[in-house]
Amino acid sequence: MSSTMWTDKQRGIRVSQAELLCKNVCGYYGNPAWQGFCSKCWRERARKAEVQKQDPCQKNEGTPLTFSKFEEKKSNEKGRRVNTMRRLFWGGPSPPKRESSESQINASKAYQSLEVGDFTGFLKLLRNPSSQRLQSRCTAFLNTVEAYHDLPVEKQSDLVQDFYQNIAEYFSGLSLTEAQVSQMMEHVEKLIMTRLHKWVFCHDSCDDEQKDLALQRRIRSLNWVTPQMLSVPFPDQNAAITGDPFLPAITAIIEMDAKRAPQDKLACVSKCSQHIFEALSTSNSEPANADDFLSGLIYVVLKANPPRLHSNMQYVIRFGLPHSLMAGESGYYFTNLSCAIAFIDKLDGPALNLSPEEFEGYMLQRHAPSVHRGSERKRIASETQDLLHELKGRQEKLDQAMNALKLQLQHWEQAVEAQVDDAIAKSVLLQKEITAEYEMSKCCSSSGQAVALQESVLVLRDQDSCPLDTDC
Incomplete structure (x- = not known):
């Protein structure tokens, strides 16, 4: 995309709604990764090109094929393809037996009873006999793709x-509504791609890893771009908002790399976009429009520099459900994210209302951005002053608490010393009392023994002088 479509001195970055739609005018969202086409039109074009490239009539080692040989080769190729697809979808060279009407009714009732977004319930449902055919298809497909990873x-x-x-056609044959089919397809996608993620994400057959590194270096080189350069509405120094209002959006886009299912990665993109609209609504008195949103999304990507962004985008494009990217909020947000990446890749001076010399100076880190530098400095100075004032107040409270604690420690030390002195005095007094009692008990014991001895002598004397009284 040329830089002229992105520039506007009043609103900054601009992309019309028509530029987001498919070039084939089918009504769905296009994508720069598909050269402006939607996923459906892009795959149709790619398959037609592959068929033309592999047409045996064009070249056969310099010798044209006869009609009989051509039909024979075409029939063999068709047979191999049919057998491969049967093995992928049904787990064997032959299609499964047709389900009875009773089995279809039971399966339809089970799928209709499933609550929206209940993936755990879907996994439990797969173990039921009514879902045996769906489970066997998914298992056979997973085993085959893993074998040919x-x-x-x-x-x-x-x-x-x-x-x-193929699975969507199976669900459509069970008398499910369009919304129910979409819900079941989302469950199937999560089941399939959660297991296949380790085999197909950032595959060795593509250059996703190299493009990830190139995109990260590009974003890192643009870390000097300010919100004002992108015409992103940002709170001024008098606003009650402190910090970066786009921080929740930055966090959401970084979380995308931790997800495995394409729909979960799309959910992170949608969450990021919703946070951007919230930040724009708090930063600008006017309602946020599509131009503000795209500018804010570009700013978030530059600030976040999400890990493996290109690989995550390609993973969603290759293995996500087509309807998730072609229509709805998720499709709109994902298309804008693709446009933001394309803008970052082609970013130049005119797109930021800068001269080529200024842009080159910033890229070479010769000087800091001068656009709105005064207001930016005032904002930073105001935030720093508020922070210092807060720190000063906290320091004063800490000093007061320390003084109170020191006084308490002094009182406690004095109380402990008084208690110790009192205990020592009582101990000395108690020791004296014990010693006195011991001396007294010793004296009493000696005098008692002498009296008892004298009484014993008198008794013996009485017995010797008096005869025994037999009448007693």
Whole structure:
């Protein structure tokens, strides 16, 4: 995209709604990764190009094929493809037996009873006999893709998308509504891609890793870009908001790399976008529009520098459900994120209302940005002053608490010393009393023994002088 479509001296970055839609005018959202087409139109074009490239009529080692040989080769290729698809979808070379009407009714009732977003309930439902056919299809497909994980990632993407289409047709045959089919497909996608993530994410057959590093270096080199350069509404120094209001959006976009299912990664993009709209509504008196949103999204990406951003985007494009990217809020947000990445990749001076010399100076880190530098300095100085004032108040409270604690320690020390002195005095007095009592008891014991001895002698004398009284 040219830089002229992004620039506007009043509003900054601008993209019309028509530029977000598919170039084939099908009504769905396009994407720079698909050269402006939606996923459906892009895959149709890619398959037509592949068929034309592999057309045996064009070249056969310099010798044209006869009609009979051409039909024979075409029939063999068709047979191999049919057998491969049967093995992928049904787990064997032959299609499964047709389900009875009773089994279809039971499966339809079970799927209709499932609550929206209840993935745990879906996993429990797969263990029921009514879901045996769906479970066998998913298991067979997973085992086959894992066995052929060395296939090019684009081939794996085609297999997954064909599987989605096949399963969607199966659900449509169970008398489910469109919303119910979409819900069941989301569960199937999460089940399939959570297990296949380690095999297909950042695959060796593509250059996603190199592009991730290049994009990270590009974003890192643009760390000097300010919100004012992007015309992003930002709180002024008199606003009650402190800190960066886009911080929740930055956190949400960074969390995308930790998710495994494409829909969970899309949920992070949607969450990030919703936080951006919230930040714009608090930073600007006017209602946020599409231009403000895209500018805010670019600022968030530059501030966050999300890990493996290109790989995550490609993973969603290759293995996500088509309807999630072609329409709805998730499709709109994802398309804007793709536009933001394309803008960052082609960012130049005119896009930021800078001269080429100024832009080159910033890129070479010769000087800091001068656009709105005075207001930025005032804002930073005001925030620093408020922080220092807060720290001073906290320091005063800490000093007061320390003095009170010191006084309490002194009182406690004095009380302990008084208690110790009192205990020592009582101990000395008690020791004297014990010694006196011991001396007294010793004297009393000696005098008692002498009296008892004298009484014994008198008794003996009486017995010797008086005869025994027999009448007694």
